[in-house]
Amino acid sequence: MAEKLTNEQLIALAGDVLDIEARAVAGLRQRLDDSFVAACRLCLDTSGRIVVTGMGKSGQISSKIAATLASTGTPAFFMHPGEASHGDLGMITAQDVLLAVSYSGETAEVVTILPLVKRMGAKLLSLTGNPKSTLAKAADVHLDVSVAEEACPLNLAPTASTTATLAMGDALAVALLKIRGFTAEDFAMLHPSGSLGKRLILRVADVMRIDNAIPAVAPDVFLTDGLLEMTEKGLGMTAVVDAQGRIAGIFTDGDLRRALDDGVDVRTTRMKTIMHTHCKTITADVLAVEAVRVMEENKITSLLVSDAEQRLVGALNIHDLFRAGIM
Numbered sequence: 001m002a003e004k005l006t007n008e009q010l011i012a013l014a015g016d017v018l019d020i021e022a023r024a025v026a027g028l029r030q031r032l033d034d035s036f037v038a039a040c041r042l043c044l045d046t047s048g049r050i051v052v053t054g055m056g057k058s059g060q061i062s063s064k065i066a067a068t069l070a071s072t073g074t075p076a077f078f079m080h081p082g083e084a085s086h087g088d089l090g091m092i093t094a095q096d097v098l099l100a101v102s103y104s105g106e107t108a109e110v111v112t113i114l115p116l117v118k119r120m121g122a123k124l125l126s127l128t129g130n131p132k133s134t135l136a137k138a139a140d141v142h143l144d145v146s147v148a149e150e151a152c153p154l155n156l157a158p159t160a161s162t163t164a165t166l167a168m169g170d171a172l173a174v175a176l177l178k179i180r181g182f183t184a185e186d187f188a189m190l191h192p193s194g195s196l197g198k199r200l201i202l203r204v205a206d207v208m209r210i211d212n213a214i215p216a217v218a219p220d221v222f223l224t225d226g227l228l229e230m231t232e233k234g235l236g237m238t239a240v241v242d243a244q245g246r247i248a249g250i251f252t253d254g255d256l257r258r259a260l261d262d263g264v265d266v267r268t269t270r271m272k273t274i275m276h277t278h279c280k281t282i283t284a285d286v287l288a289v290e291a292v293r294v295m296e297e298n299k300i301t302s303l304l305v306s307d308a309e310q311r312l313v314g315a316l317n318i319h320d321l322f323r324a325g326i327m
Helices: 007-031 034-045 056-071 108-120 134-138 160-180 184-190 195-201 223-233 253-261 288-298 318-323
Strands: 050-054 076-078 097-101 123-128 141-144 237-241 247-252 281-283 302-306 312-317
Touching (some): 034 141, 056 076, 223 247, 237 312, 288 302
Parallel strands (some): 050 097
């Protein structure tokens, strides 16, 4: 029969789980020693990849560890130990390190492949909760991830132990990241679709409007022509350029509202008499995030893009940056 719990009991139970798992992770800190250093050196010294394997819940943790390693500069992938015995051992080479995860250290699917991995010449790094287990003893380096208790009230379901194992995997990945000198730019290169990747990779040239999509008129045309250009190109502004294509000024929606308030005749006023001559520009080679900074600092919503000769080569507005995921 399902047990009925009050709201307070549910919150207390959740708190107990978090406390147990927090103690499990804190316990790892006390056991860090030369074995962790050896594990880092083992991974750094390999000319191959880190092949991470584990079964069941340990397999799911292993998959996450492999993903974290790979995304932070250490080539790694997950290999299912059950499939390894049916041909996937071909994924491992003598230059690789097998990172095997098993809390008991006796998982049959993992233990079965150990002699073959050793025969190949690959190194073995193990994460277990039992330093005396078969897996721990077979390893070139062993990391102890044992916990005093599981957060499960029955002390059966892997909870605190999987949290501790994942935390140790993160510690290993971050240590390797630091030693390798892995930077935010390196991270962005491996995450081109993420928001950080876009902010560190995309340049103004990647998001700006070019060619016929750029709103531009000559200085001598009437304001009516400028308004038609602004409407057609939909950027809320138009550049004003001379015969050589150099930027002479800019005219925006805000300028139009102010001009109408002042009673300006749009049919007889020429662009050169109403444009802003000291407009903000940016070059195409800088990061798109720099365009965001310029817009925010100057409280504007669009920018003209120029080359070294102040010729107009592009244009963009805040919506272009939103679409690109920069903002």
